[in-house]
Amino acid sequence: MKLELGFIEIKDIQFSNECKVENGTLFVDAEAVKAFVYEDDDVKAYVKSACFDIAKPGESVRITPVKDVIEPRVKVEGPGGQFPGVIAKVDTVGSGRTHVLRGMAIVTAGKIVGFQEGIIDMSGPGAEYTPFSKLNNLVMVCEPVEGVHQHDYERAVRIAGLRAATFVGELGRNVTPDEVQSFETYGIKEGIEKFPTLPRVAYVHMLQSQGLLHDTYVYGVDAKRTLTTILYPTETMDGAIISGNCVSACDKNTTYHHQNNPVVADLFEQHGKTLNYVCNIITNENVYLADKQRSSDWSAKLCRLLDLDGVIVSQEGFGNPDTDLIMNTKKIEQMGVKTTIITDEYAGQDGKSQSLADADPLADAVVTGGNANEVIVLPPMEKVIGTLNYVDVIAGGHAGSLREDGSIEAELQVITGATNEMGFNRLSAR
Amino acid sequence: MSYRVVHYINQFFANIGGEEMAHVAPELREGFVGPGLAFNQSWKGEAEIVATVVCGDSHFAEHEKEAQEQILAWVKELNPDLFIAGPAFNAGRYGYACATIANAVKEQLGIKVLTGMYEENPGADLKDKILIVPTANSAAGMRKAAPAMAKLALKLMKGEKLGASCEDNYMPNGIRVNFFEKERGSKRAVKMLLNKLADKPFVTEYPMPSFDRVAPNPAVKDLSKATIALCTSGGIVPKGNPDHIESSSASHYGEYSIAGVEALCEATHETAHGGYDPVYANADANRVLPVDVMREFEREGKIGKLHDLFYTTVGNGTAVASAKKFAAEYAQKLLQAGVNAVIMTST
Incomplete structure (x- = not known):
């Protein structure tokens, strides 16, 4: 399957009374985006208000509480559309051509749970830890209608973000991309014939599915109701997987992370040179032991069935999913398939504690995204998009995290994407 | 004004003799002796060895308590900014002496300490208690070891924040420290996997911990x-x-x-x-x-x-x-x- 991505560089966003992309600037009419967002019944029923703001790299701006980050894209050739099974119809994506508004994102903000949303600082020390400080962000701050059930509200805000991204992505349809790249993996036999001497490598992509606001969706299906299965890597790149998560901000895989999965990108970079990138294996992180056993059995079974030599395993979340990570790794290694895993650490604020909730000697090749418990001080920002009301209670904060001058003392946990377990960042620990 | 350092070495590096002279009791000499020169050179005047303690390896092992008391008394009197020991490379008794005396100086006198040795030296068992710079397994590695130790020593004396073990070149001491790598995690993972597939050496970023397993108590009878x-x-x-x-x-x-x-x-x-x-x-x-x-x-x-x-x-x-x-x-x-x-x- 072959996918072409046409990258349109977005260097600036401006509010305007028309909507267009011109010379690297996105001009956007907030009312038009809002109208499109509100065409959805759930949004209409549960989202009282949606206000837009713009945050640019280097500005003294803090966005919080952040729910999701989404890259606007549009399918211009080939089957399917953006976010299949959720926004577009469920046709298989990952082939044809998709235009990407690169350098920007839609950020959804506003309280969902309160504990489980994050902070994005556009400048200062906090900006070093989140990849989203480098993007021009169109921020949509949502407020719930009174008395709404949290689960309904989460779904509504999730859909609202995806709809906003779809609307903005559409503006790139007829724009000539600044750069076009193509990505292709092959059928099993075809791949072996093409690269007879290269090791066969796949990506075991663990999806957060602990349930009840800890969910990921694949073609619109709740991942906790899925069996471990196979995707073409280009499907992931083309919006097949979206985030529906309220977990600690630092190692939540936002929809943007799925769209720009760095493991997929870096395996493609070596594809046909040092390795044969066979496919992605997606597997869930359910809470019941039977589910964990079944899913990790299936991961290992598929690795064997595909005659793989090695896999990279990435995780989402921590604690409970550490057991899935270790079960996957152990069983895959026992099949004779070599593993490298990507995780992050909860080693305590002093760094002295054991970092994972589960371990096995077979997990001997580990890449870490850093210790999420490490404490950071975020200086006050001139402008806050959203509200600072939840800073003391979000995961990684403590009573008194928000100081009188507006500065925040908290663990890295509070920063969206800080210790990402797909290996999106350079942060690490020893 | 430069920082004041006391250096600990054994009889061999003090040029007294080898195994046949390992019984010599501790002595205190003014200024640097032997490998201390290399430290002084690296510090370029920012720090200086004011005194050197020389002790035979067998003597330290056989009279640990007395030797330690004597050395601690000298160091207390000198009150240096740092106590540095070795490097001991793969010399087992020397490494043990370096680590033990450095730990005693740190614990009992509250003075900053540093030593260096080969990772498999028995003295390296104390790596969670004191900072140890990894070195080669023989004295042939002195040319690399001395500047490496001198660099970290200076950082300690200046009171600068300690980076991760791989950044500041000390043996992992059980304290996880964040830092920014040159490449993103996914790229590091791909490289690590390719090395593992080719049976080439690779270094895990997080060695698996050993778990504290708790045996269940007997059932409650009634x-x-x-x-x-x-x-x-x-x-x-x-x-x-x-x-x-x-x-x-x-x-x-x-x-x-x-x-x-x-x-x-x-x-x-x-x-x-x-x-x-x-x-x-x-x-x-x-x-x-x-x-x-x-x-x-x-x-x-x-x-x-x-x-x-x-x-x-x-x-x-x-x-x-x-x-x-x-x-x-x-x-x-x-x-x-x-x-x-x-x-x-x-x-």
């Missing part, structure tokens, strides 16, 4: 006479979370009374836990801390008594070391209160 306590890492607290237990990475636990409480309810209890969807726990906290069922058992005589207090914290992102500390403390309280068994719920 539940109908037992006092049972409820404990949880699911964050159930009185409404409003009066002790501000953190939603993640909890710094403390709570002790709350349920004396006379038939069941928890939405008006009285909630969860402080930030790692799971709180909706159902807030609506009915018995789902996490089953007070209602325990009261039923109490009435039916299945258990003797439900303990009047429950202990609670948030397990989410909480360091294992913290959890262990909390439990060690409240386990004593439970024992004192005559509790026979505990039901610990997690989420």
